Amino acid sequence: MIDLHEMVRRLYPLPRSLTGDGVRETLRQIARDIPLEIHEVPSGTPVLDWEVPLEWTIRKATIRTLSGDKIVDWADNNLHVVGYSQPVNRLVSRAELARHVHTLPDLPDAIPYRTGYYAQSWGFCLSHSHWSSMTDEIYRVYIDSDLVSGSMSYGEAFFPGNSEDEIVVTAHVCHPSLANDNLSGIAVATALAARRNLSGPGRLGLRILFLPGTVGAITWLAHNEFKLDRIKHGLVLTCIGDTGPFHYKQSRSNAPIDRAVAHVLNNGEHEFEIRSFEPYGYDERQFCSPGFDLPFGCLMRAVHGNFREYHTSLDDCAFVTARALTESYQVVTRLVDLLDANRKLLRQDGRGEPQLGRRGLYRALAGQADAGGATQMDLLWVLNLADGNHSLLDMAERAKIPFARLDAAAVIAEQHGLIREVD
Amino acid sequence: MIDLHEMVRRLYPLPRSLTGDGVRETLRQIARDIPLEIHEVPSGTPVLDWEVPLEWTIRKATIRTLSGDKIVDWADNNLHVVGYSQPVNRLVSRAELARHVHTLPDLPDAIPYRTGYYAQSWGFCLSHSHWSSMTDEIYRVYIDSDLVSGSMSYGEAFFPGNSEDEIVVTAHVCHPSLANDNLSGIAVATALAARRNLSGPGRLGLRILFLPGTVGAITWLAHNEFKLDRIKHGLVLTCIGDTGPFHYKQSRSNAPIDRAVAHVLNNGEHEFEIRSFEPYGYDERQFCSPGFDLPFGCLMRAVHGNFREYHTSLDDCAFVTARALTESYQVVTRLVDLLDANRKLLRQDGRGEPQLGRRGLYRALAGQADAGGATQMDLLWVLNLADGNHSLLDMAERAKIPFARLDAAAVIAEQHGLIREVD
Amino acid sequence: MIDLHEMVRRLYPLPRSLTGDGVRETLRQIARDIPLEIHEVPSGTPVLDWEVPLEWTIRKATIRTLSGDKIVDWADNNLHVVGYSQPVNRLVSRAELARHVHTLPDLPDAIPYRTGYYAQSWGFCLSHSHWSSMTDEIYRVYIDSDLVSGSMSYGEAFFPGNSEDEIVVTAHVCHPSLANDNLSGIAVATALAARRNLSGPGRLGLRILFLPGTVGAITWLAHNEFKLDRIKHGLVLTCIGDTGPFHYKQSRSNAPIDRAVAHVLNNGEHEFEIRSFEPYGYDERQFCSPGFDLPFGCLMRAVHGNFREYHTSLDDCAFVTARALTESYQVVTRLVDLLDANRKLLRQDGRGEPQLGRRGLYRALAGQADAGGATQMDLLWVLNLADGNHSLLDMAERAKIPFARLDAAAVIAEQHGLIREVD
Numbered sequence A, B, C: 001m002i003d004l005h006e007m008v009r010r011l012y013p014l015p016r017s018l019t020g021d022g023v024r025e026t027l028r029q030i031a032r033d034i035p036l037e038i039h040e041v042p043s044g045t046p047v048l049d050w051e052v053p054l055e056w057t058i059r060k061a062t063i064r065t066l067s068g069d070k071i072v073d074w075a076d077n078n079l080h081v082v083g084y085s086q087p088v089n090r091l092v093s094r095a096e097l098a099r100h101v102h103t104l105p106d107l108p109d110a111i112p113y114r115t116g117y118y119a120q121s122w123g124f125c126l127s128h129s130h131w132s133s134m135t136d137e138i139y140r141v142y143i144d145s146d147l148v149s150g151s152m153s154y155g156e157a158f159f160p161g162n163s164e165d166e167i168v169v170t171a172h173v174c175h176p177s178l179a180n181d182n183l184s185g186i187a188v189a190t191a192l193a194a195r196r197n198l199s200g201p202g203r204l205g206l207r208i209l210f211l212p213g214t215v216g217a218i219t220w221l222a223h224n225e226f227k228l229d230r231i232k233h234g235l236v237l238t239c240i241g242d243t244g245p246f247h248y249k250q251s252r253s254n255a256p257i258d259r260a261v262a263h264v265l266n267n268g269e270h271e272f273e274i275r276s277f278e279p280y281g282y283d284e285r286q287f288c289s290p291g292f293d294l295p296f297g298c299l300m301r302a303v304h305g306n307f308r309e310y311h312t313s314l315d316d317c318a319f320v321t322a323r324a325l326t327e328s329y330q331v332v333t334r335l336v337d338l339l340d341a342n343r344k345l346l347r348q349d350g351r352g353e354p355q356l357g358r359r360g361l362y363r364a365l366a367g368q369a370d371a372g373g374a375t376q377m378d379l380l381w382v383l384n385l386a387d388g389n390h391s392l393l394d395m396a397e398r399a400k401i402p403f404a405r406l407d408a409a410a411v412i413a414e415q416h417g418l419i420r421e422v423d
Helices: A004-011 A021-030 A094-098 A128-133 A179-199 A215-223 A225-230 A256-266 A322-341 A361-370 A376-385 A392-399 A403-415 B004-011 B021-033 B094-098 B128-133 B179-199 B215-223 B225-230 B256-266 B322-341 B361-370 B376-385 B392-399 B403-415 C004-011 C021-033 C094-098 C128-133 C179-199 C215-223 C225-230 C256-266 C322-341 C361-370 C376-385 C392-399 C403-415
Strands: A037-042 A055-065 A070-073 A088-093 A138-148 A151-159 A166-172 A205-211 A231-237 A246-249 A272-275 A296-300 A344-347 A387-391 A419-422 B037-042 B055-065 B070-073 B088-093 B138-148 B151-159 B166-172 B205-211 B231-237 B246-249 B272-275 B296-300 B344-347 B387-391 B419-422 C037-042 C055-065 C070-073 C088-093 C138-148 C151-159 C166-172 C205-211 C231-237 C246-249 C272-275 C296-300 C344-347 C387-391 C419-422
Touching (some): A004 A179, A004 A322, A021 A151, A021 A179, A021 A205, A094 A138, A151 A179, A179 A205, A179 A322, A205 A215, A215 A225, A225 A231, A231 A256, A231 A322, A246 A256, A256 A272, A256 A296, A256 A322, A344 A403, A376 A392, A376 A403, A387 A392, A403 A419, B004 B021, B021 B037, B021 B151, B021 B179, B021 B205, B088 B094, B094 B138, B151 B179, B151 B215, B166 B179, B166 B322, B179 B322, B231 B256, B231 B322, B256 B272, B256 B322, B322 B403, B344 B376, B361 B403, B376 B392, B376 B403, B387 B392, B392 B403, B403 B419, C004 C179, C004 C322, C021 C037, C021 C151, C021 C205, C088 C094, C151 C215, C166 C179, C166 C322, C179 C205, C179 C231, C215 C225, C225 C231, C231 C256, C246 C256, C256 C272, C256 C322, C256 C392, C296 C322, C322 C403, C376 C403, C387 C392, C392 C403, C403 C419
Parallel strands (some): A246 A272, B166 B231, B231 B296, B246 B272, C166 C205, C166 C231, C231 C296, C246 C272
Antiparallel strands (some): A055 A070, A055 A138, A151 A205, A344 A419, B037 B151, B088 B138, B246 B296, B344 B387, B344 B419, C037 C151, C055 C070, C151 C205, C344 C387, C344 C419
16 A cells, blocks of 8 residues: 555645646656546636646745855745735845745744635745844845746546446645645545455446646536536545544535445544534535535535644645544545445345245354454345335444444345345 | 504494304405405305304493493494394393303403304303492393394405415404404404505415304315315415414424524514314314314414403404514514425526526625625525425525525526526 | 233243244244234245245253263253354353353353354253352253254234325234343234224324234235235334333334334433434334335334343343333334324314304313313314314324314314314
8 A cells, every 4th residue: 555654745845836837747646556547728728617737847946145155945844935926026125025024923833825726926935933033124035936828737537337337536636735634635545446456346436536626626527518517426535644523514405425425424533523524624615516515525624724834834745644544544535435325225025034044144154253243133134125215224223333344244144145235 | 554553443432243244244344455255155055064143233222320321332342242132122130140141350450252153041241340330130231133044244355376376364254342353363364465455466365264163164075175286385374463473383383484483583673382183272273173184373462361352352452462462463474475485496407506607696785795695505506405305494494594585595596597497 | 801911921931033933932822812813924935135044943952961960951041052053052161152152251140142043053052150169070951952844933913904004013023032022012013002902093004014024024014015004103122121211213204103202211211312213123124224214213212232121031020010011012002093093184274263152162162171281272273283284293292282282172173073184
């Protein structure tokens, strides 16, 4: 399995933005682990109510004293420059510079993350203590950037299933050196794809998208409108590398994935909270817009805007842990496995109970139970609720039995010809 | 605006009953403030299972001592005579009189209100202390009344809306000198009509009915059966002039007005209680009978039968206050405004979020927010839920945001061509 | 009325099993009290996934010492022999005997109940103290039984109603000397049938089934498939003779009987608990299998498996009491009466309230109220909810009024031509 924390550390320094080589290199590194299609969409392409932005490239950025000492260097931390800053190279008074500098007085050692996608300006982000120590009258500011027609990049990995239906998992790839709010989702999504690449097809297809936020999601939606009805379950992954409890934000329209996530979390070992949908957050905003209303939820640990490290240099590789990433990966794989196994079942002949003894079912169960698998009661539940209307998750919820145990019972019953999958 | 308490005081002395000049004069005074159609329905007219009663007129009523001293005079308080009393003019022993006198021993200074619409008798209502002081052996009782074929009067004001749908608000006008249980509803309903008369048409029509209880409602229903399907919301107003908490009795069939009233009360500053429908109370009994099942609730403060002053001379002009009447008027106007604005909305193109910046929406919102209006989050909710299925009230309930703020956001979005009203 | 406890005592010694003369004699005794059809189904008859078993007969069974002393005799307690034991007649060492003896070390004075329907063996059940006292090296075991082709017996009593719809009540008849877990249900079901036999037809038919567990129910279902759609309500009776609180296990699919039982218990004087359906228990397992999904619940006091006396000789005639049996009988008859009276009603003219006074309804109610019957409010509820959609039980639940009182009000309204029953 992919070393999740190593991946976070490796991608951390890349200067990601909505567009440009930071995203491109990120996608190239993901593509080392999984078969990834990298799409380039030209600047200016109309996508729904938006258009693909110009491509912003930054090469260098510094603030120097008059004596030439480099006291701020973008090469040290790519949060130092406000995203989409225009080029500049001149002397500025401290007073003028102050209007272009962002700090966080309440977190004096943290560099804030700021971007101004469509603004016509430039800016630096500094820790407040650093800025406080800069007392010269005059500084030389230098940003070597350009904003020109190019393209926006996004990555897509698709693993077909045995049906046309699919699960979509997305992560955003447009934030620079932020570990939880960007890289944790990228790493877990990559590992999920790598696992499916190894395991081969499931019942449902699995599509993994690495998208620049908002305009990337809108672009993908615009270019895939004709096949959106194949999406049966969607999940946005973000901020899942910290050690806090899980938070799941429900879909807009009470989709099956909401119940599936609740079941996985309820039967897991981690603290969690379920939150109602609201039209603010990550790309579920786009997937859940009323003209699409796709069944997307969003899985997080820390919640954007609600944690101290959010959008600052404190959201670094130490804020996310290898253990937390692995836990999150496990939750997501359990979820995907549940969705994949969540079939509807029908008794071949549902009139009365089948005679279990004659069919060797008690022996089969005895073998299972030794291994912590399905019990006789689990089998009775499956046989009773296999009426073509209950999915396995419906059964698990009604019987208050973990999905995996009912699934094991269902497999036995399928093998003995007592039940079969139905649409 | 109408001086609500002045109106209560002015109408208080009129000798209202199911029929007769007390109601007629009440309607005439209402007609000073609003365009009111006064209907006269002849006695004996069959109306559903009922018929319009004979018209009862009372001119004078006294009890005198043998020496001619007038110790009870209907002219002092029109509660003194049991409604629909037959004429009488003779000497009676105290023992016989006692069988015709109603008092309230537990409230010795209060005169009870009694009526006997279809009985063949006469009676007086006295305070218990008054009656206790009447120790003569013989009294002369005198009631100058008649019960003859005439007509029943009711008032109706209709303000057409931009659609055929309408809101109906009713108050009963058949109680004599009772301020809360009669006049408070009349005053607020009149003010509501006057406000709409000034403001001009809303989305929905507004119909205000001033009806003698039970048979008045049944008569109106019988004469308007062909257009009852236009009634989208109905409200009976009663006992809303006292200073207690609000009580709202829900409609029979879970009508939208129930949620609207709950929203207004939940977002208001007053204590309140929501009560389930029951088939006892005011004219909602008729509107909510199973053959009509109209969406009528009943808004009260004190609940009939549950307050000390109910149906006694203690329910006078001091029991209702100008402030309480104004509060009730405000609750009712907020409710009517909400119902009137409660449209369903649809995004012009609901695929993804619209680009708010390009359209100047952030500027529009900034202006609003300064004035306590809609926020960006309010707008996002409206844009997300404008799928043609959610009414603004649905949105407000789901988002847990006051209706008025979502309405303000909706107006901005409508002005910018992002959403439009749908049926 | 049948003496319930006498019936339990009388049937207690009979050696019931799935098949054989114990069941046959039980049915014959039931047939003394009610018209009962006794069915015999030949061994080997295929019934759904099962087949009717061979008939097991036991005549004698003893354990003797070498000196011929009879220290265990099946004639003393028919629990002493494991059901379906094969014949045996030989000397066995205590060690070998131990492998054929069942005891309950935690209940040293109780004889367990064991059966091995389809096993090829023999066995004895003894109290642990008895077994502990048996210290000889060698014993002579003797079982005179056979297992041959014969038939399985079950009993059926049907009382037609005024419609084709019917209520089915079942009790199992396959347990030997167990009083609560077998005879309590048999006695109450018999008394219920006797009552209907006396009273004559109700609105619904009443069918009482006395069935060997599982294969008896499956046999009845297999032979009556063509008319199962007539079953509107079904109830399995078991363990209802002890003095504990009532337990009602709901049907699989939220059937009306669940609400009816809840209403009866809620308005009764006994403690109770409602339990969700689960696919384990008595014959509701078969009736509620997905291919039938019949509306069957199960009424118990003690819950199988959850009480100390369960499946031991402690479940004897002292464990069930005459009073408890009578209470259970009353609950069941109230339930059946409610189901029988639970008609849907429609106002003849539902537009407005009818004029009660003119029709003498107030007088009719006054008479009732004196007798603790329907009040005016009860009548108003019935008149308001008689819209053709509400059953009387729906009304009772909504109005929070006991069913019997609303039924009394409905009868008055029916007699006065205000409402009528609808389908």
